[in-house]
Amino acid sequence: MFDKGTNPLAAGDILNALEAALYRGRIGRRRFMQLALATGASLSAARAMAQEGGDAAITQLYNAQNLADSYDYIVVGSGSGGATVAGRLGETGASVLVLEAGDTDQIEAVLNPAMWPTNLRGERDWGHTADATDKVNGRQLILPMGKVVGGGSSINVQIWARGHKNDFDMWAAEAGDDAWSYDNVLEIYKRIEDWQGTPDADRRGSGGRVWVEQVQDPNPVAPAMLTACESVGIPAYADMNGVMMEREGGAALANVRIKDGRRVNVPQSYLYPVLKQGNVTLLTGTEAMTLIMEGTTCKGVNFVHDGQMKSARATRVILAAGAINTPKMLMLSGIGPKAELDRIGVEARVDLPGVGQNFQDHVLVAGCIWEYKEALPPRNSLAEATFFWKSDGALDGPDMQPFQIEVPYATEVTGPAYTPPAGAWTLSPGLVRPKSRGRVYLESSDPMAQAKVDAQFLSHPDDLKTVVHAIELCREIGNSDAMKDFVKREVMPGALSPAEMQDFAKNAAGTYFHQSCTCKMGRDEMSVVDGKLSVYGVEGLTIADASIMPRATTGNTMAPTVMIGERAADILLA
Structure with missing residues (x-):
């Protein structure tokens, strides 16, 4: 794309900004062409970007100013x-209306992979x-969720972790639907992927x-950590989403959604290609x-939208607001536990006791830290190597996933206590x-008030035991000869002594930002979909986000949430 002699990184940054301005209608096609060519972009590339971005901007501007009364889907x-x-x-x-707050x-800050923090x-x-709890020494753990086009795929760490085989077989059993089994889910992953690593026709798509x-x-x-894992009996694999996740686990370099040094969030793969069509409207700055x-x-x-209350009707509504805001909307609309709705003065239309219950998030400890002999700068998204392993050999899959982070990562308690360089x-x-299982609940019927989260992190004694085990394992790896x-x-x-290590775990505990499971799929009385x-009990309403997980997947949740969106589309279009 760029002529020799230009600085590709600087030119790429400028082109990103120009493309954003074009999509948002801040500059026209002609001005975009002039400035894009000045960065060193080829004429053919600039023309293609100008045509696509200009069409999308004009279409979206028109659609936003001329909202329809009804759509096929919201x-x-x-x-x-x-x-x-x-x-x-x-x-x-x-016709599709997409509401994005x-x-x-x-x-x-989104496009640069290293700027996610x-x-x-x-x-x-x-x-x-999250609400304060003595299980983490009275701390209130932060629960970041993306409030931007792309949601978590725009603000989190770009890791593509598909989950363990047993995750999806468990989901299929819960739902009583073999379409959620690993064999069927694997076919979805293979269908949608453009995998750039070592070919694996049985497990990866291209x-x-x-x-x-x-x-x-x-x-x-990062590769040194893989060698260190092998030294303590954890095998290293070439692909974190290959055969490793059909077995007991292992160590690998990360799969990422990064291309040419830029983050590739989910809208770039799915939503942007249809924005120039007149039938799709992406309405930003709009809170449902x-x-x-x-x-x-x-x-x-x-x-x-724009400070005004509006409404639109649809043949089908798809809630994909995340594991906190999706149950919030349901409860505000009279769908949820009747006792909870009565408490906040919302008329119960459908008594669904599982709405907001079963909250789960992965725990990430911040962290085990070593000072470099000679400092090295972080690369990619600052996190390049991980491993999955069992704390107990009797488990049906890994329950631990430490991640190597190439900067010092501590909490508001452990940072001041240890002052890492x-x-x-x-x-x-x-x-x-x-x-541990928590819940999402409301304190009032005010739609502008945030939902509350009683996360209950480490409330189950086995969780604290496993976290301490993971800390000791990470210390063994970090202090190894490798x-x-x-x-x-x-x-x-x-x-540290056992008591001191438990206290450290409570002070160092944070989350992976993988909130999930609050509108779980299943067949029991606590199931929501x-x-x-x-x-259940509602016509015309689908949920397509991580809240439907019966149990959180083993690993980062972006990939399985994309798969959930694919399943939802397959079902609606069947």
Whole structure:
């Protein structure tokens, strides 16, 4: 794309900004062409970008100013599930309205893979915080969720982790629907992927819309960690999503959604290609309030746009607002536990006791830290190597997923206590099969008030036991001979007594930002959706986000949420 002699990184940054301005209608095609060519972009590339971006901008501007009264589908949320299902539905020519509370994703803080931490607790984060609990020493753990086009796929760490075989076989058993089994889910992953790593025809796809690559040119500390894992009996694999996740686990470099040094969020793969079509409207800065209900039938959505309350009707509404805001909308609309609805003064239309219950998130400990002998700069998304392993050999799959983070990663308690130096790296113990269960609840019927989260992190004694086990395992790996070239000293936690290590775990515990499971799929009385993702007792309403997981997947949740969006689209279009 760029002529020799230009600085590709600087030119790419400028072109990103120009493309964003074009999509948002801030500059016209002619001016875009002039400026794009000045960055060194080829004429053919500039023309293609100008045509596509200009068409999309004009179409979206017109659609936003001329909202229809009704659509075939309304999708609430443009995150990993919402963007996927909206894009798939839009390809058919159906009229689709996508409501997104946040703003554009075409900004440096999203597109630059290394800048993801700057999105947390800022304007692109809903700012949720878990209730304080003595199980984490009275701390209130932050629960970042994306409030931007792309949701979590725009603000989190770009890891493509598909989940363990046993996750999906468990889902299929819960739903009583073999379409959710690993063998069937694997076919979806193969269909959508454009895998850039070592070919694996049995497990990986090529030529699909979802670009996935292994981290490129990793920091040497990352492959060293794989060798260190092997030294303690954890096998290393070439692909974190291959045969490793059909077995007991292992160590691998990360699969990421990064292309040419830029983040590739889910809307870029699914939603942007249909924005220039007149049938799809992406309405940003728009917060959904409640569902339009007629009896027990969902007829549309009430929402606030440009400070005004508006509404639109649809043949089908798809909730993809995430595991906190999806149950919030259901409860505000009279769908949820009757006792909870009575408490906040909302008339119960459908008594569904499972709405908001079963909250899960992966625990990530911040962290086990070592000072470099000679500091090395982080690469890619700052996190390039991980491993999955069992804390107990009797388990049916890995329950631990530590991640190596190439900067010092500590909490508001452990940071001041240990004062890690800037030139340090972290091995963060992770718990990905938590037994603790929390809940999402409301304190009032005010749609503008945030939902509350009683997360109950580490409330189950087995979770604390597993986290302590993971800390000790990470210390063994970090202090092994394989890591000695990268270690001047262990910064934290060091050797501690069992009681001290439990206290450290409570002070160091955080989350992976993988909120899920609050509207679970299943057949028992606490289930919210069936195997077709339809809400029990409600006509015209589908859920397509991580809230439908009966149990959180083993690993980062972007990939399985995309798969959920694909399943939702397959079901709706069947």
